[in-house]
Amino acid sequence: MAVMADTKRRSTASGDETKARIVEATLTTLRVEGIIGTSARAIAKAGDFNQALIFYHFGSVDDLIIAAVSAMSLRRLENHRNRLEHVETLTEMIQVARELHADDLADDNMTVLIQAFAGASGNAETGPKLYAEIEPWSQLITETIERVLGDVPAAAAIDKAQIAQAIGALFLGIELLDDLDPDRASAEALFNTLEGLSRILELVVQSPMVANLMSSGEAG
Numbered sequence: 001m002a003v004m005a006d007t008k009r010r011s012t013a014s015g016d017e018t019k020a021r022i023v024e025a026t027l028t029t030l031r032v033e034g035i036i037g038t039s040a041r042a043i044a045k046a047g048d049f050n051q052a053l054i055f056y057h058f059g060s061v062d063d064l065i066i067a068a069v070s071a072m073s074l075r076r077l078e079n080h081r082n083r084l085e086h087v088e089t090l091t092e093m094i095q096v097a098r099e100l101h102a103d104d105l106a107d108d109n110m111t112v113l114i115q116a117f118a119g120a121s122g123n124a125e126t127g128p129k130l131y132a133e134i135e136p137w138s139q140l141i142t143e144t145i146e147r148v149l150g151d152v153p154a155a156a157a158i159d160k161a162q163i164a165q166a167i168g169a170l171f172l173g174i175e176l177l178d179d180l181d182p183d184r185a186s187a188e189a190l191f192n193t194l195e196g197l198s199r200i201l202e203l204v205v206q207s208p209m210v211a212n213l214m215s216s217g218e219a220g
Contacts, residue, residue, distance in 0.1 A: 023071050029043045030111070030112045031115075035119035080137075084140065087144060087147075091202065092148075094191065094198050097171065097194075098191045117130065134168060138161065138164045141164035141167050141168060174187050
């Protein structure tokens with residue numbers, strides 16, 4: 001029994017290592033070849049393994065892409081959570097977003113997401129699965145906004161989940177523009193503008209006049 005259990009553990013570990021290798025090869029292929037060039041053959045070539053392993057472990061290339069995005073997302077989410085947990089103002093939140101953008105740019109993470117989104121667009125089966133991978137990010141941003149705004153009276157009227165989705169969409173848009181801009185200047189300019197807007201918004205939501213207006217609106 002002990003021998004069988006040990007053999008099973010080694011087999012499971014080997015299978016997990018193989019799956020991790022396939023996932024990393026998929027991410028590399030998406031970065032280098034784009035969604036158009038991300039085929040089972042291309043992924044197998046990038047990882048130097050038999051392409052039959054893709055279908056054995058993941059069933060299809062589409063499901064493999066979802067698994068690869070999920071694996072990358074989990075790694076990034078933990079890093080982003082650690083960076084955002086100490087943020088206390090909207091301006092600091094934008095500053096951290098700028099830093100995270102630089103990190104993602106260096107690792108080509110957003111290239112992977114954009115290519116995966118392009119492949120899932122219009123796909124009734126893959127699209128919802130990929131969209132579900134965004135939910136933990138929306139939740140993280142929502143939690144950060146709620147903590148940053150705290151007990152600010154005007155914040156009660158803000159749908160923080162909707163704002164979180166808007167921020168996520170804006171972040172993706174910034175990444176896309178930056179990827180197209182040969183000078184890489186668009187993202188820097190946008191983050192500068194967002195920092196300025198965040199300072200104005202902080203002044204507005206903390207204004208006693210705004211608080212009184214909100215209180216009057218709630219009373220009415």
